[in-house]
Amino acid sequence: MSGGAPLPEPTKEPILSISDLKEAADRKLPSLVREFYNSGSTDQRTIAANSDAFTKYHLRSRVLVNVRGLDTSTTALGRKVRFPVGCAPAGIQGMAHEDGELATARAAGRWGVNMGVSSFASYAVEEVIDAGKGVVETLDSGGMGEVVGSAYAMQLYPMRDRALQERIVKRAEKAGCTAIFLTGDSPVLGVRYNEWRNDFRTPEGIGFPNMERTSRQIRESTHDDGFAKMNDDSAAWTTEIKWLKERTKMKIFVKGVICGEDVRAAIESNADGVIVSNHGGRQLDGVPATIDVLEECAAAAEGKIEVHMDGGVRKGSDIFIAVALGAKCVYVGRPVLWALAYGGQAGVERMLEVFGHQSKLLGSHGSRWCVETPEARKQTIISNLEEATAGLWGMVLRDEHYQDFLWTFIPDFMTGAHQELEYNSNDDIWIYNIYSLKGNHELVRDQKARNSNGEHMRW
Numbered sequence: 001m002s003g004g005a006p007l008p009e010p011t012k013e014p015i016l017s018i019s020d021l022k023e024a025a026d027r028k029l030p031s032l033v034r035e036f037y038n039s040g041s042t043d044q045r046t047i048a049a050n051s052d053a054f055t056k057y058h059l060r061s062r063v064l065v066n067v068r069g070l071d072t073s074t075t076a077l078g079r080k081v082r083f084p085v086g087c088a089p090a091g092i093q094g095m096a097h098e099d100g101e102l103a104t105a106r107a108a109g110r111w112g113v114n115m116g117v118s119s120f121a122s123y124a125v126e127e128v129i130d131a132g133k134g135v136v137e138t139l140d141s142g143g144m145g146e147v148v149g150s151a152y153a154m155q156l157y158p159m160r161d162r163a164l165q166e167r168i169v170k171r172a173e174k175a176g177c178t179a180i181f182l183t184g185d186s187p188v189l190g191v192r193y194n195e196w197r198n199d200f201r202t203p204e205g206i207g208f209p210n211m212e213r214t215s216r217q218i219r220e221s222t223h224d225d226g227f228a229k230m231n232d233d234s235a236a237w238t239t240e241i242k243w244l245k246e247r248t249k250m251k252i253f254v255k256g257v258i259c260g261e262d263v264r265a266a267i268e269s270n271a272d273g274v275i276v277s278n279h280g281g282r283q284l285d286g287v288p289a290t291i292d293v294l295e296e297c298a299a300a301a302e303g304k305i306e307v308h309m310d311g312g313v314r315k316g317s318d319i320f321i322a323v324a325l326g327a328k329c330v331y332v333g334r335p336v337l338w339a340l341a342y343g344g345q346a347g348v349e350r351m352l353e354v355f356g357h358q359s360k361l362l363g364s365h366g367s368r369w370c371v372e373t374p375e376a377r378k379q380t381i382i383s384n385l386e387e388a389t390a391g392l393w394g395m396v397l398r399d400e401h402y403q404d405f406l407w408t409f410i411p412d413f414m415t416g417a418h419q420e421l422e423y424n425s426n427d428d429i430w431i432y433n434i435y436s437l438k439g440n441h442e443l444v445r446d447q448k449a450r451n452s453n454g455e456h457m458r459w
């Protein structure tokens with residue numbers, strides 16, 4: 001036996017990953033709720049694709065990079081967040097834990113990440129925000145010194161009853177929401193066989209207070225029928241954003257976009273952002289994984305509006321890949337529900353701790369990472385370097401030549417400089433806008449360019 005320090009004790013913590021959370025929740029939840037939460041629509045193709053698609057991307061780490069003091073924080077919905085993750089507006093959280101969205105809000109507030117509140121939340125938006133703020137007040141007085149607190153977005157469906165829709169908007173704004181997530185992917189409810197087989201109805205005692213519906217009223221109809229009666233299937237780009245903008249100052253994000261055309265429609269309609277989402281595979285089955293369409297959507301946004309995404313994010317590396325492909329931040333839906341089922345607020349905090357730890361670990365393996373995809377094609381270097389100081393940023397490289405070329409610029413990033421990369425297709429050159437802070441916070445821009453043969457250009 002050799003000497004030396006004793007080996008660390010094996011951890012007793014049962015939750016080390018999001019799949020651990022899922023297993024714990026699956027053991028706890030009754031089958032009606034478990035199937036409602038876990039399932040996608042029809043043949044379950046899109047829900048499976050959402051997570052699988054991440055495995056196509058690989059991370060290319062750098063070594064001997066000083067990562068001390070790594071900072072994964074960024075801004076989303078106009079607020080600093082500890083890392084680029086938020087809680088998606090997933091409905092009926094009261095089925096997972098009696099505190100439902102209140103517990104989620106408390107955990108999100110403590111961990112300094114944002115939260116979407118579903119129209120079908122089991123608690124009123126006012127109560128949810130109070131719960132989140134309450135926990136933050138306690139923390140602030142304790143002087144945690146970390147990023148705490150959340151921005152809140154009210155998720156909304158276009159509704160037949162416009163007076164009710166307006167009341168929800170006004171309530172959300174008054175309560176402290178700063179954004180609306182207008183769900184555009186649900187003109188009709190997705191085909192969810194589990195709900196039909198189980199005659200899914202929201203359990204007794206749980207209402208939809210934001211929709212002004214009591215538990216008894218909801219239970220009178222099936223989920224499908226209730227949704228069809230509420231939802232305005234005539235909603236269109238030409239009407240919805242304008243309608244909302246006339247009634248609120250909150251930012252309007254359109255949730256459920258999966259193609260560049262709709263990103264451009266969002267810009268033309270004066271929306272403030274999009275959430276690239278397929279509703280976690282619960283709406284139209286067969287649409288692509290969100291991570292596979294993110295790049296197209298981010299390119300269509302041209303930096304004019306914020307692009308967020310959700311769908312299948314289960315690991316720190318998934319967050320990183322999404323950020324690298326152009327998302328400002330990502331949301332997680334089912335992980336929140338599993339976490340709630342596992343342990344209420346403490347469960348959601350554990351979930352955020354897992355994501356936060358994994359994000360930091362990634363950065364600590366060489367915060368300047370690249371993501372490679374298997375296809376080699378030109379003109380696909382995408383940079384997402386908006387936050388010079390953020391530890392989490394990435395690039396997608398799909399062409400060997402550009403890859404090598406890009407590394408020569410990496411040292412600039414390490415100084416905290418901020419680079420933006422543009423491809424000028426007319427001249428077939430790559431232009432680097434390199435920003436650095438000089439002296440008294442003066443922003444200085446330097447430009448470098450190379451042609452597609454890798455030769456330096458005058459610019």
Ligand SMILES: Cc1cc2nc3c(=O)[nH]c(=O)nc-3n(C[C@H](O)[C@H](O)[C@H](O)COP(=O)(O)O)c2cc1C
Binds near residue numbers: 038088092155279280
């Ligand atoms: C049980 C459940 C309920 C949901 N309810 C809503 C909702 O009311 N409104 C909405 O826009 N999206 C809803 N979503 C979709 C989420 O906001 C999000 O798009 C999706 O869960 C992200 O995928 P993920 O679960 O793989 O993380 C729901 C998702 C789940 C799983």
